Amino acid sequence: xxxxxxxxxxxxxxxxxxxxxxxxRPPSTASSSEKSQQIDPAKPVPxxxxxxxxxxxxxxxxxxxxxxxxxxxxxxxxxxxxxxIGTAVPLMIKSVYVVSQPSHPTYSKYEHLLSxxxxxxxxxxxxxxxxxxxxDNLPYMLLLLIVHPLLRTFxxxxxPDDRWKNQALQKSDQSTPHLQADARLxxxxxxxxxxxxxxxxxxxxxxxxxxxxxxxxxxxxAKGLPRSYVPLATWVFNIGILFAxxxxxxYPYAGIAQLLGAGNGALGALSDQKAPQNWGALLDSYxxxxxxxxxxxxxxxxRLISFNLDYCWSLNRLGGxxxxxxxxxxxxxSERNRVDIPAKSEDYSFRNYFAYVLYSPLYLTGPILTFNxxxxxxxxxxxxxxxxxxxxxxxxxxxxxxxxxxxxxxxxAVAVSKSQPAWNVYxxxxxxxxxxxxxxxxxxxxxxxxxxxxxxxxxxxxxPPENMVRCMSDNYSALAFWRGWHRSFNRWIxxxxxxxxxxxxxxxxxxxxxxxxxxxxxxxxxxxxxLWHDIQLKLLIWGWLVxxxxxxxxxxxxxxxxxxWKDNPEAYRMICGVGAVGNIxxxxxxxxxxxxxxxxxxxxxxxxxxxxxxxxxxxxxxSIALFVAAQVMFELREHELRQ
Numbered sequence: 001x002x003x004x005x006x007x008x009x010x011x012x013x014x015x016x017x018x019x020x021x022x023x024x025r026p027p028s029t030a031s032s033s034e035k036s037q038q039i040d041p042a043k044p045v046p047x048x049x050x051x052x053x054x055x056x057x058x059x060x061x062x063x064x065x066x067x068x069x070x071x072x073x074x075x076x077x078x079x080x081x082x083x084x085i086g087t088a089v090p091l092m093i094k095s096v097y098v099v100s101q102p103s104h105p106t107y108s109k110y111e112h113l114l115s116x117x118x119x120x121x122x123x124x125x126x127x128x129x130x131x132x133x134x135x136d137n138l139p140y141m142l143l144l145l146i147v148h149p150l151l152r153t154f155x156x157x158x159x160p161d162d163r164w165k166n167q168a169l170q171k172s173d174q175s176t177p178h179l180q181a182d183a184r185l186x187x188x189x190x191x192x193x194x195x196x197x198x199x200x201x202x203x204x205x206x207x208x209x210x211x212x213x214x215x216x217x218x219x220x221x222a223k224g225l226p227r228s229y230v231p232l233a234t235w236v237f238n239i240g241i242l243f244a245x246x247x248x249x250x251y252p253y254a255g256i257a258q259l260l261g262a263g264n265g266a267l268g269a270l271s272d273q274k275a276p277q278n279w280g281a282l283l284d285s286y287x288x289x290x291x292x293x294x295x296x297x298x299x300x301x302x303r304l305i306s307f308n309l310d311y312c313w314s315l316n317r318l319g320g321x322x323x324x325x326x327x328x329x330x331x332x333x334s335e336r337n338r339v340d341i342p343a344k345s346e347d348y349s350f351r352n353y354f355a356y357v358l359y360s361p362l363y364l365t366g367p368i369l370t371f372n373x374x375x376x377x378x379x380x381x382x383x384x385x386x387x388x389x390x391x392x393x394x395x396x397x398x399x400x401x402x403x404x405x406x407x408x409x410x411x412x413a414v415a416v417s418k419s420q421p422a423w424n425v426y427x428x429x430x431x432x433x434x435x436x437x438x439x440x441x442x443x444x445x446x447x448x449x450x451x452x453x454x455x456x457x458x459x460x461x462x463x464p465p466e467n468m469v470r471c472m473s474d475n476y477s478a479l480a481f482w483r484g485w486h487r488s489f490n491r492w493i494x495x496x497x498x499x500x501x502x503x504x505x506x507x508x509x510x511x512x513x514x515x516x517x518x519x520x521x522x523x524x525x526x527x528x529x530x531l532w533h534d535i536q537l538k539l540l541i542w543g544w545l546v547x548x549x550x551x552x553x554x555x556x557x558x559x560x561x562x563x564x565w566k567d568n569p570e571a572y573r574m575i576c577g578v579g580a581v582g583n584i585x586x587x588x589x590x591x592x593x594x595x596x597x598x599x600x601x602x603x604x605x606x607x608x609x610x611x612x613x614x615x616x617x618x619x620x621x622x623s624i625a626l627f628v629a630a631q632v633m634f635e636l637r638e639h640e641l642r643q
Contacts, residue, residue, distance in 0.1 A: 009392065010392050010395060010396065011396070013640070014389075015389060015392045015393060015396065016393070016396070016466050016469075017465060017466035018384040018389075018463075019335060019384075019465060019466070020466075020469070068638040068639075068641040068642050069569065069638065071635075071638075071639070071642070072635050072638075073635065073639075078631075078632075078635070081628045081631060081632055084624070084625060084628045085625075085628060085629065085632065088625045092433050092436070093411070095427075095429055095430050095433040096411045096412075096413055096430070096433050096434060096437050097410055097411060098430075099412070099416060099426065099430055099434065100410060100411055100412040100413075100416075105425065106416070106419075106421055106425060106426075109419045109421055110127075110412065110415040110416055110418065110419035110421075111123075113125070113127040113415040113418055113419065114126075114127070114412065114415060117408075117409045118405075118409075119405075119406075119409045122409040122410060123409070124405075124408050124409050125408045125409075125411075125412040125413075125414050125415045126408065127414055127415045127418050128414050128441065128445060130445060131441075131445035131448075134445070134448065134449050134452075138452075141452065144456075145452075145455070145456045145459065148195065148360065148361070148456065148460065149459045149460050151191075151195070152188075152191055152195075152460065155191050156187065156191075159187070177330075177331065178330065181330065181331070181379040181380055182379070184378070184379060184380075185347075185375070185378045185379045188355075188378045189351060189352055189355045189378065192355040192358075192359060192360070193351060193354055193355050195360055196354070196355065196358035196359065196360050196363070197358075199358070199360045199363070200358055200363075201288065202288055202289060203288050203289050203290045203293070203364075204287065204288045204290060204291070204293040205286040205287045205288030205291065206253065206283045206284070206286045206287070206288075207250065207287060207288065207291065207293045208288070208293075210250070210251055210293065211293060211297070211300070211358075214241060214304075215304070215353075215354065215357055215358075216350075217237070218234070218237060218238070218304040218307075218308065219307075219350055219353055221233050221234055221237055221308060222234070222307065222308040222311050222312065222348075223311075223348075227312055227315050227316075230308060230309075230311075230312040231308075231309060231312060231500075234304075234305055234308040234309065234312075235305070238301045238304055238305050239531075241297075241301060242298065242301060242531065242532065245294040245297060246294070249294070250292055250293060250294040252280065252284050253279075253280030253281070253282075253283040253284045254278060254280035254281040254284050255280065256280050257278040257279055257280030257281070258278065258280070261278070296364050296365065298532055298533070299363075299364070299365060299366050299368070300357060300358075300363070301532075302366075302368050302489070302492055303356060303357045303368070303371070304357060305496060306368075306370050306371050306492065306496065307348075307353050307356060307357065307371045309496055310342065310343075310348075310370060310371045310372050311348045311371075313342065314342030314343070314345070314348065317342055328341075330376075330379065330380060331380040332383065333376060333380075335373070338372060338373045338376040338377070339370050339372055339373050339495070340372070341372065341376075342372060343371070343372055343375040343376070347375050348371075352375060353371075355378075356369075356371050356374050356375070359374070359457075359462075361453050361454075361456035361457040361460055361462070362453055362454075362457055362462075362464060364449075364453065365449045365450060365453055366450065366453070366464070366467065366488055366489070367450060367453070367454055367457075367464040367465050367466070367467050367487075367488035368464070368465075368488040368489055368491075368492050369462070369464050369465075369488070370492070370495065374462070377461070377462050377463065378462075381461050382461075382462075382463040384463050385458060385461060385463050390455070390458045390459060393451075393454075393455060393458065394455055396451070397448070397451045397452060397455055400444065400447060400448060400451065401448055403444065404441075404444045404445070404448060407437070407440070407441070407444070408441075411437050413433075413434045413435075413437040413438045413441060414438060414441050416434055417434065417438055417601075424604075424608065426608075427614065427618075428608050428609045428612070428614060428615040428618045428619075429618050431604075431605055431608055431609075432605065432609070432618070432622070435588070435592050435601075435605060436588070438592070439472060439588065439592065440472055440473070443468070443471070443472040446467075446468070446486070447467070447468040450467040450468060450486075451466075451467075451468070454466065454467070464488060465487055465488040465491060466487060466488075467486050467487050467488050467489075468484070468485070468486075468487070469483075469484030469485075469487055470484050473629075474633060474636070475584075475587070475633075476580035476583055476584060476629075476630045476633050476634075477553065477580070477583060478549055478550050478553050478583050478586065478587055479550060479553060481587055489529075493525055493528075493529070497524070497525055497528065498521055498525055501521045501524060501525075502517055502521060503517075503518065503521065518554075519550070519551065519554065522550060545586075545589070545590040549583075549586035549587065549589075549590055552579070552582060552583070552586070553579065553583060556579050560572070560575055560576075560579075573631070573634060576630070576634070577627045577630045577631055577634070578627065580626070580627070580630035580633070581623050581626045581627050581630065584626050584629075584630070585623075585626070589602055592605070
């Protein structure tokens with residue numbers, strides 16, 4: 001295999017996640033055209049994401065056509081685009097590199113935030129607390145990634161489960177594969193429960209008990225309440241847990257001891273981490289490696305909701321098994337079937353629930369699997385997992401990690417932002433690029449943990465969805481961007497919030513009514529997403545801005561429907577390019593508010609650009625560059641359809 005062909009395979013969508021290509025479907029169920037079809041991963045995957053047509057309502061109107069035209073890569077217009085991109089990208093990097101030099105006047109303001117680096121002559125910007133926790137502990141996590149699958153292999157060797165063979169002798173040959181699958185599920189769950197218990201204790205110490213109490217309370221809601229009450233009670237309980245965890249600072253034992261001793265219900269006592277020394281303070285001193293367990297518990301809340309709703313919906317299934325009705329082979333189910341078809345009634349047990357919620361590779365950050373999908377994969381190893389594909393995925397992770405390291409050593413955008421400088425000392429171009437590379441840092445600091453833990457799961461025989469679909473800079477549609485950012489969370493939202501709310505409306509609400517319904521549902525969704533991330537005003541503003549900035553794209557779809565431009569596709573492509581520039585600027589603004597400079601920083605940025613002649617010149621030049629980038633993105637989508 002040549003280096004070029006190997007590189008193409010390494011960076012193919014199939015290597016990233018087989019859900020993005022036809023190869024995600026088992027050979028027995030996928031046609032030859034499905035196996036070779038490239039699917040835009042930012043769109044709902046046909047047959048997988050779209051359950052009632054709701055997801056289709058929000059498709060951007062200026063995606064590539066279903067039947068791509070001839071390639072434009074070698075046209076004169078694209079040679080001009082190459083010159084623009086070849087000039088703009090180095091200048092973008094240089095602008096932040098200059099600011100990151102010791103000779104720059106502002107260097108002393110943020111130098112204390114830098115740490116010694118491993119690249120000679122350069123310090124490293126390890127000032128982001130969230131990413132530094134991952135970076136500093138990466139060697140230990142790599143060791144765990146190796147040890148965990150080895151321990152499972154040893155466990156399977158020393159404790160083989162041959163009971164299914166005795167049962168098979170008493171039953172028909174047709175039941176043998178199912179008995180073997182049930183035995184595999186039982187053996188995996190036994191190991192997962194044991195390992196997860198030790199993992200939880202090591203991570204949270206005595207606070208592991210708090211996690212178990214919440215898990216048991218949620219399980220009791222699913223099993224103890226009448227079926228009609230379960231969905232509402234589940235949502236109230238879990239949203240309440242999000243708020244309670246934040247307001248009570250993880251319920252320190254010292255505060256609980258003080259509360260019990262005082263004999264009153266003061267919330268202040270419960271949240272007081274500096275309570276007088278008592279038995280609670282002693283328990284708090286054994287907090288494990290991650291004493292503040294509540295920080296990452298938001299991911300666990302999603303699994304709690306998934307189990308309860310999957311169980312509740314399984315009770316709504318009348319008649320026989322869907323597997324028997326559809327005559328499906330359980331070992332070759334597509335992902336949609338794994339998600340939609342309920343597990344067996346006996347699978348909704350506390351032991352399986354415990355193994356699912358606390359599954360070690362995905363416990364801290366995800367990606368998110370539904371309960372039904374998890375149980376199905378425990379029974380039968382997904383067809384999509386192979387040693388070759390997993391190896392390529394590991395190489396992709398290492399390349400991303402190296403990219404992040406180089407950026408942290410040469411571009412100190414995060415440290416500059418944290419030093420709260422007077423932004424007027426920077427040119428509009430420098431200020432904008434500092435914000436731009438801050439967003440790239442956010443993208444990478446989320447991508448790396450997600451890919452690391454997904455790699456761990458793949459090595460363990462579980463295939464969760466890929467969270468980051470495209471590079472942050474390869475997005476021109478707000479709707480597609482949010483489908484591809486934290487994709488497993490997006491799919492979770494579609495299944496458990498957006499579709500139950502009505503999606504974009506049913507057959508009776510097509511047209512403007514359906515779009516209005518979809519916008520309202522998106523407002524509800526992004527409000528939940530903002531509160532789920534953190535209970536902060538700036539994140540609420542971010543969620544509402546995202547909803548607001550989606551509206552122009554939806555309205556543009558009405559004003560410029562594709563069918564009216566079928567005789568003039570080039571003009572339509574230019575119009576889409578103009579819209580893409582606005583989309584990109586608005587997406588950057590929303591994310592800068594939510595995750596980087598905040599509302600005040602964005603206000604300073606806008607003032608710096610619009611308040612001077614040089615700023616307006618920069619805005620015009622940036623818009624041209626973004627227009628060119630959008631045209632290249634359009635052609636990339638067309639190229640993927642041609643493959």
